[in-house]
Amino acid sequence: MLSFWVMAIMMTYLIGHTYYCHLRDEKLAQQQATASALASSVAQQELLALQDESQEQLESRVQERTLELNIALQELEAVNQELKEKNTLDELSGLYNRRYYDQKILAEFRRSRRNLTPLSLILIDIDHFKKVNDSFGHLVGDKCIVEVASMIKSLLRRSSDVSCRYGGEEFCLILPETDEKGALALAEEICQSVRQQVIPNNEKAIKLTVSCGVTTYLQEKDVTPEIIFECVDKALYKAKQAGRDQVQVMPIKIVNS
Numbered sequence: 001m002l003s004f005w006v007m008a009i010m011m012t013y014l015i016g017h018t019y020y021c022h023l024r025d026e027k028l029a030q031q032q033a034t035a036s037a038l039a040s041s042v043a044q045q046e047l048l049a050l051q052d053e054s055q056e057q058l059e060s061r062v063q064e065r066t067l068e069l070n071i072a073l074q075e076l077e078a079v080n081q082e083l084k085e086k087n088t089l090d091e092l093s094g095l096y097n098r099r100y101y102d103q104k105i106l107a108e109f110r111r112s113r114r115n116l117t118p119l120s121l122i123l124i125d126i127d128h129f130k131k132v133n134d135s136f137g138h139l140v141g142d143k144c145i146v147e148v149a150s151m152i153k154s155l156l157r158r159s160s161d162v163s164c165r166y167g168g169e170e171f172c173l174i175l176p177e178t179d180e181k182g183a184l185a186l187a188e189e190i191c192q193s194v195r196q197q198v199i200p201n202n203e204k205a206i207k208l209t210v211s212c213g214v215t216t217y218l219q220e221k222d223v224t225p226e227i228i229f230e231c232v233d234k235a236l237y238k239a240k241q242a243g244r245d246q247v248q249v250m251p252i253k254i255v256n257s
């Protein structure tokens with residue numbers, strides 16, 4: 001009987017102990033699971049923080065690079081603009097140069113032919129300019145070219161009018177959608193303004209005159225930009241021959257016939 005009770009007590013103890021161990025292990029496992037979940041959550045947060053930081057760094061680097069790129073682009077644009085101006089502008093007078101004239105006259109010629117609108121040219125030449133150079137020197141001569149150029153520019157009213165320094169002391173104006181009457185009036189105005197202008201100079205104030213040739217293209221057959229220029233050149237020659245300080249007109253058909 002005693003042995004039965006001893007056995008029963010031992011069995012109860014064993015069962016109790018096993019159950020206790022089981023509970024303890026379960027709790028331990030739970031604690032470990034909680035701890036590792038916590039550790040993984042911390043690690044995840046750290047990773048997110050790291051990602052945020054590198055994203056910010058990346059964005060700021062991209063911003064920096066974009067800014068640098070924009071500055072480089074602006075500089076490039078400025079250089080391009082400068083190059084373009086150098087290619088198309090005459091350094092002394094600030095008017096367009098001969099190269100530009102050649103391109104522009106072709107474009108305006110085509111436009112005039114397409115739209116059936118008149119296209120006029122005025123060729124202006126400073127009279128007896130050699131004397132100015134000989135009497136006052138080349139630098140004063142240059143100054144006179146600049147003065148006449150700025151006078152011509154100030155008299156142009158339409159944004160489509162183009163003033164070029166064709167060469168030396170010769171200027172050519174391209175006047176789109178301008179008939180002979182309009183071009184003649186402008187040329188007379190230029191002659192008068194130059195005649196009235198006194199160019200200040202240390203030794204002696206300088207008075208200049210200019211001669212002008214005018215021609216108007218009205219889509220005459222077989223005419224090219226070169227023929228139009230030949231014609232305006234002839235008109236200028238006529239003005240020089242007739243005594244200078246005046247305007248002469250040469251219709252295109254007369255040159256062709």
Ligand SMILES: Nc1nc2c(ncn2[C@@H]2O[C@H](COP(=O)(O)OP(=O)(O)OP(=O)(O)O)[C@@H](O)[C@H]2O)c(=O)[nH]1
Nearest residue numbers: 125126127128129130131133138141142168169240
């Ligand atoms: N100072 C200066 N002189 C120039 C320039 N280009 C051309 N010339 C001079 O302009 C003068 C033009 O002389 P010509 O073609 O004989 O004509 P002109 O003396 O004006 O006589 P007309 O045109 O017949 O009235 C020459 O002496 C050229 O050396 C320039 O850029 N600067």
